[in-house]
């Protein structure tokens with residue numbers, strides 16, 4: 433049980449009750465009218481920090497809404513919770529662990545004592561080990577079994593041991609200068625294995641087995657397959673240490689796999705997988721962009737940590753985003769949330785946010801085990817603009833569900849082509865504008881009239897042309913995507929998710945739900961492969977096992 437959330441049930445808080453009444457009074461609120469009536473709306477509802485600019489004026493809010501939402505965060509104990517997390521209290525109550533991914537971005541000279549131990553020694557020791565290996569690979573001191581330079585790195589990992597590193601190494605591709613290409617092997621699927629290894633040269637490829645537990649089936653199977661591939665293609669057992677390294681908190685399992693002691697990078701139980709890109713799990717990132725850029729990434733995240741810890745709640749970027757999310761989710765029945773990055777290099781952002789948000793807050797009991805009486809984590813989805821505009825934005829504009837969205841857009845492109853960036857930025861803005869203002873019946877009719885349509889035709893077509901508008905969004909703009917701003921951006925959403933977890937009273941740092949599937953996976957596997965096995969518990973599973981075996985028998 434956490435010791436900061438004094439109420440346990442958020443619905444009992446005064447601010448929650450006031451928000452329920454306030455929601456009633458907002459039934460007829462029109463954002464379009466609000467912008468017309470208040471020329472200062474943009475200034476009043478926008479905020480800069482850590483190189484990011486948040487425009488949250490296109491929301492279904494007034495000044496009163498904001499103060500009630502901030503009160504909710506305050507009454508839920510967000511400030512105390514943040515301090516508890518940063519100082520190493522065991523806020524992951526179901527696993528009895530502190531939650532200290534923020535320690536990974538703390539600069540040198542700021543000790544952090546937990547259970548009598550200065551964790552910063554471990555953190556900076558791991559960073560030094562990363563620096564050493566990255567510099568040896570980049571300077572060609574570390575070579576493959578027949579002394580060829582390492583050109584390709586395959587990260588074997590899944591979930592948090594994959595999504596964050598993939599996002600960052602690809603988002604920061606313009607900073608890749610050392611001739612090392614990163615590849616990611618996650619799924620237990622021969623198609624993916626074949627695709628990743630197809631063009632690799634065994635002599636110049638390094639494999640990183642990235643697994644906090646070193647017990648994840650997909651990763652271990654892929655690691656074995658990569659090892660067999662390495663040996664089959666001419667690699668030697670003797671020089672295997674030049675091609676395989678591991679990042680894990682399970683040192684013994686990595687040793688048993690055959691990884692050399694010096695090639696094992698540490699992880700700790702106080703870092704959740706989905707928050708681990710800042711640790712040695714980020715090794716592929718450092719190999720792609722260099723250790724100096726990796727440290728810049730950490731310093732961007734650290735800047736956001738300080739912002740989150742020190743800024744008043746009213747001007748606190750993660751708190752505002754979190755409270756707005758709660759406003760729509762719990763008071764406007766918005767069951768999903770869209771992320772729409774307008775930048776090709778951020779194409780993997782949504783995948784990372786999906787794990788970060790849904791694995792963290794996809795919970796339905798509070799810290800004390802009691803069931804929540806309200807909904808928690810929303811469905812997270814989205815993808816890069818403009819592609820989404822020609823696919824699912826239709827539903828955002830005219831569909832029945834209310835889906836709040838965050839637009840994320842840099843001003844400067846790393847690869848300017850003609851006036852593409854101007855168009856990209858313009859598309860981003862026009863989407864949020866269209867969502868906000870919509871097109872009313874009179875406008876739709878006037879448009880059709882201007883085209884010379886008969887009144888019968890206007891009557892028939894106008895309903896299809898009406899766009900309700902009043903659909904909320906935030907825009908997070910940044911000057912350019914670089915290691916610092918990306919670090920701040922990712923940390924912004926980490927803290928947003930944390931704040932929402934605090935408000936809902938759930939433990940954002942365990943993931944017991946994924947365990948059952950893993951357990952059942954073993955029993956289904958043994959029934960698939962052993963003909964004498966007991967039948968499955970249910971006829972559906974057994975029927976599908978028979979379907980598989982029918983095909984494989986012949």
Ligand SMILES: O=P(O)(O)OC[C@H]1O[C@](O)(CO)[C@@H](O)[C@@H]1O
Nearest residue numbers: 591592593643644645648705946
């Ligand atoms: O790094 P590991 O231990 O292989 O775990 C991978 C992923 O699996 C999960 O435990 C979910 O199954 C994630 O939380 C984690 O990021």
